[in-house]
Amino acid sequence: MSPSSPRQAPVPPWKNLLGALSLLVAALIWTSGLVNSLSRPSVAPSLNLQQQEVQLLAEPALPDTLGSVLRGGENPRTILKGSLEQIPAADRSWRQTQLLDLLQNEVATVPEIDAADDPLLDRLLCEARGGASGDCINPAVARSAAVRLSVSALLPLITAVTGTALLLGQGWRLWRGRRESWPDLKGPTLTLLDMALLVAGGFVVISAVGVPLLVLPLVSRLTAGLDSPRREAVGVVINYSVMALPSLLILRRQLASLPKDITPEGGWLQWRWRPLSGAFFTALAGWCKVTPIVVLTGWLLVRLFGDPGGSNPLLELVLDSRDPLALSLLALTAVVLAPLFEEVIFRGTLLPVLARRTGSVTGVVLSGLLFGVAHISIGELAPLTVLGIGLALVRLSSGRLFPCVLMHALWNAVTFVNLLLL
Template sequence: MTSSPTDRRLTKLLLALISLVLAMVVWVMGLISSLSRDSVTPALSLQQQEKALLAEPSLPPQLRPLLVGGDPSAQMLEALEEVPLDRLDDRQRLLLAALTRDEAQRTAALALPMQRPELSAMQQALSTYEQGGRLTEANQALLSDPALDPLLRQLSCEALGGSKAWCTDPSDANAAAQATQRLLLAELLPIAALLTGVGLLIRHLWSRFRGKLPAWPTLVGPLLTPADMAILVAGGFVLLGEVLLPVLVSPLIVLISQGQSGALGQAIAVLLGYIALAVPPLGILRLQLGGLEREEMPVGGWLQWRPSPWLTALLQGGRGWLMVMPPVVLTGWLMGKLVGDPGGSNPLLEMVLRSDNPWALVLLALTAVVLAPLFEELVFRGVLLPVLARVLGRGWGVVISGLVFAVAHLSIGELPPLLVLGIGLALLRLSSGRLLPCVVMHACWNAATFLNLILLGS
């Protein structure tokens, strides 16, 4: 006995409603729990101050106020104090003990045992040193250990009574030059991109005011219903992709990644976890598109990838990334001023910041710069936006698809900037009539963030 079309529609509506309610519960719980996650901002600020302090001797005098500020040692101490003591690693606790003049803080920083022998020896030296004493021969020999990095050696030397001139090792000039290069790139590249984006935005708004911009093409997308979208996003993306399948495949992911080193094992787990997240919604979408009438399929397909011409897609995506950067940065800045740093950063950010394993960074880049833009743009701008725009109008389609995109990242702290980014991606989809430029723009955004973390990271 076959079911009637009415019964199938009712079943679909019921499934969509149940999926939507459960997904809302999952998302609300995820957003609330994000408040307990640490923010990557203090760790990023700390890494930036480390590079500034190490680079100070090799910086041209005219660039020091811009890249280092007034007193890099004081700024470094402030950055260390912003991070909870239990989140500092052994080396960072030694840096804190070397910089602080507060005995209680110094004692607390040196209280926990150190894992590496050279750090444990430095911990002992700093613990027994009395303020105002001279640098002993034993401590001089300790400071000559090549296992100590240049910044830790210099600050520990000064804390143990050595003069700044004596503690500055000429052999560390190469490390200072590398820190200078990283600091310059990390500071100047975002500023250049931001200024370029402001110029492009002003030019774009002026052209629109004068009526010189071409009309947007007709928005083409799959002929799916809001119920289909609820099943795809709420059921496939959230319930199956974020909740159920990760639980089922997590033992396999652990088995595959446990034989690798810490950073590489984590990167493998992130990559496999993201693939597992994407499989259910992609499977549902394939079934949904397969059920549409093929004679109604538009030129370029339901998703409007339209890869040719490639160069135009690359230029449109790069231009969109530059133009969306100023409003996203402004939104993040305003949020920081109004409510502070609520935390909840994506754990992948700190993973990239702290990783020094090149293969781990390659896998993390593959996840963040390739797979995430492809999958998320397919779902949010390839399917969700056209369906919402057809049902609710373009304006509401842009806003709601951007909001769903932001909420799906499950971070209250990142929600407003991600909403602005999602709106920018939706506007590019509407103005270009293609999906590929959105993937390029999304990949540019993630790649820029990834590059900045590498430049300032370990």
């Protein structure tokens, strides 16, 4: 921990009042946001449909054994047809209706459709017009789909297996009494009131309410000349960047008020960039370990309660976008801006303060829970809380903030790539 105890200066009454109001308003915002997220659609159905389409496209290029494993032994046409049939007719898109008609062989006359940019629709139309199955298959498209499907399915599997092995090894060492000693947790000697002002006041109230009211009209003007999805992508980058500013400015002022003579080696946030190789290895190991637990948490949630919906809107933007510039801007937000900002707040500042005040275990759980709640998605609350706990444990075990940023960026990058593959 820090070499000095927290400041004991008298606290002005207005500051206590401001902290209490910030907590109250933040609680109302988060509660309302979580409830409202139930009405947001989940990306899971779209992801499942995309994966089933890729399975059908990849079928000719996959070895029988691998193809059977990836699709669970069922015929990909049957799987896709069944999923499309479950969508109410009124909710099906024009393309989904065409695909279902072709899969059901219910097309009296083959429609005249330009499907040059839609490999699956083009293949099914070719077959409906009497073309031989082999002649309707584009080998290059099939090979590309097979690679995409294999990577999107096998990467999570390999990561989960590796992570499980690492967790079992760590559990064995703990059981044998060979637990590695962790460094002292160093961090800002701020108070819980400071955290209320930083997280509730800056991160939630000002950033989530005040800034959008001022920035959204400006963003609308700046992006008025852009077409979708670039308009939405530029808006995401600007909004996220501006929303991060209040919290960072508050934190900068709070850190500047701390006595300079007690600043720990490496600074209050303990970035400790070097050695880079150690940071990357720690991040990679942490990502592997947390993956099976997050996956298991999400699976149990769906099994017990069904898909609650409320997915992050950014996922839908990535899934629906085909524009390289838009995807690059969304990747910048997800893989660079979000990990940097969120790790500074949650693992760089909040975790050390909570751990000092409540103990390491409680601090890890509370910081992880607040991290999950801050994403305002009821469907992702439990998995993101587990991810937050994993990031907090990396911060504790390494004594560094940089590996947490790398692990967070790696998690978002793999999620982003999987969406692109589908």
